[in-house]
Amino acid sequence: MTIKSNAPGRINLIGEHTDYNQGWVLPVAIDLSLSVNLTLRPGRICVATASGFPVSQTFSIDNLQPVQGKPLWIDYLKAVCWALEKNGFWLSGANILINSEIPIGAGLSSSAALELAFAGALNEALNLSIDPQRLALICQQAENEYVGVRCGIMDQFAIALGRADQALLLDCLSLSYTFIPFKLNHATLLIADSKVKRILGASDYNRRRTECEDAVELIGNYLGRKFLSLREISLEDIIKVKDYLPKLLYQRSRYVVEENARVLAAAVALKENDLVSFGYLLKRSHAGLRDLYDVSCPELDLIVDTVAADQEVFGARMTGAGFGGCAIILLQQAAVDRIKAGIDQAFTMHGWACPGYHLTTAAGGLTVESD
Numbered sequence: 001m002t003i004k005s006n007a008p009g010r011i012n013l014i015g016e017h018t019d020y021n022q023g024w025v026l027p028v029a030i031d032l033s034l035s036v037n038l039t040l041r042p043g044r045i046c047v048a049t050a051s052g053f054p055v056s057q058t059f060s061i062d063n064l065q066p067v068q069g070k071p072l073w074i075d076y077l078k079a080v081c082w083a084l085e086k087n088g089f090w091l092s093g094a095n096i097l098i099n100s101e102i103p104i105g106a107g108l109s110s111s112a113a114l115e116l117a118f119a120g121a122l123n124e125a126l127n128l129s130i131d132p133q134r135l136a137l138i139c140q141q142a143e144n145e146y147v148g149v150r151c152g153i154m155d156q157f158a159i160a161l162g163r164a165d166q167a168l169l170l171d172c173l174s175l176s177y178t179f180i181p182f183k184l185n186h187a188t189l190l191i192a193d194s195k196v197k198r199i200l201g202a203s204d205y206n207r208r209r210t211e212c213e214d215a216v217e218l219i220g221n222y223l224g225r226k227f228l229s230l231r232e233i234s235l236e237d238i239i240k241v242k243d244y245l246p247k248l249l250y251q252r253s254r255y256v257v258e259e260n261a262r263v264l265a266a267a268v269a270l271k272e273n274d275l276v277s278f279g280y281l282l283k284r285s286h287a288g289l290r291d292l293y294d295v296s297c298p299e300l301d302l303i304v305d306t307v308a309a310d311q312e313v314f315g316a317r318m319t320g321a322g323f324g325g326c327a328i329i330l331l332q333q334a335a336v337d338r339i340k341a342g343i344d345q346a347f348t349m350h351g352w353a354c355p356g357y358h359l360t361t362a363a364g365g366l367t368v369e370s371d
């Protein structure tokens with residue numbers, strides 16, 4: 001029996017670096033995906049082949065050691081096996097064939113898609129009966145504890161639970177979620193890939209997380225209260241402690257608290273189909289990521305700046321962890337070619353290679369079939 005699973009990439013509409021601060025996020029699964037074909041094999045050896053990578057990789061489920069340093073693609077499969085077994089599931093070996101159309105390191109969650117597609121295939125092949133939400137949590141644990149990236153839950157959740165034509169409003173504290181229709185009529189969502197490669201294993205992402213934790217502790221000390229996360233802290237509190245907090249931590253925490261408010265406002269705007277207000281919030285989000293959270297880069301800023309004042313653009317921002325990767329542009333369909341040409345021209349003037357583009361829709365989440 002062959003199991004075929006398919007996991008999409010994701011973009012985040014708004015709510016960046018809020019998930020690990022127990023805040024809100026608003027991602028959609030996209031129409032670029034990764035597939036895994038899996039057959040079980042006797043014993044505890046996995047043999048995996050990935051399109052675009054010349055050499056097959058083999059590992060034993062009995063010999064898994066968390067990654068030190070930069071992860072390779074095979075480490076995400078090992079991580080999933082490790083986390084499933086840590087959660088009490090007994091695995092068997094497998095032959096695994098991976099095909100992906102999600103660009104690697106572009107901030108579209110190719111690694112979470114790989115985790116979910118593989119975990120989903122094992123779930124089906126071995127009748128583990130794990131529901132999608134738990135599967136997402138196990139894959140997050142795989143990435144946190146085995147790969148060593150302290151990511152939040154957004155990517156795995158959006159990939160496991162995404163629905164076509166819907167955006168997912170997720171409360172990362174309670175894990176409660178609702179879907180908001182994401183049908184844009186004459187508007188469309190353009191992904192512009194800066195082609196600046198982002199290595200999430202890099203320490204910058206984890207450092208942001210530590211900075212937020214430090215800010216929570218210091219703000220609590222100063223106010224004489226115990227906070228568990230930035231979710232519990234108001235903008236008034238942050239303004240109160242401004243002179244006491246190191247400037248960097250003030251900036252980080254101010255960004256997160258403001259971004260949480262933007263997500264909730266954006267969800268309302270989307271429900272009301274008010275793309276003008278929605279687009280304005282995207283622009284404010286980018287400004288915060290650039291000026292306060294410091295995770296943008298000149299290429300992403302150039303994409304956003306080039307389109308910012310255009311009459312046919314509602315809004316644009318970087319999406320995902322940042323430090324490179326993609327921007328999203330919400331714009332009128334009729335303007336797509338003109339906007340791409342404008343960005344290309346700006347990049348050419350800087351002597352930079354032009355971005356890659358992809359028009360996307362909100363797609364469905366993980367699917368698994370057997371034959």
Ligand code: GLA
Binds near residue numbers: 017018019151320
């Ligand atoms: C990465 C992480 C997510 C989230 C985003 C930033 O995609 O995997 O958990 O933190 O960055 O919003």
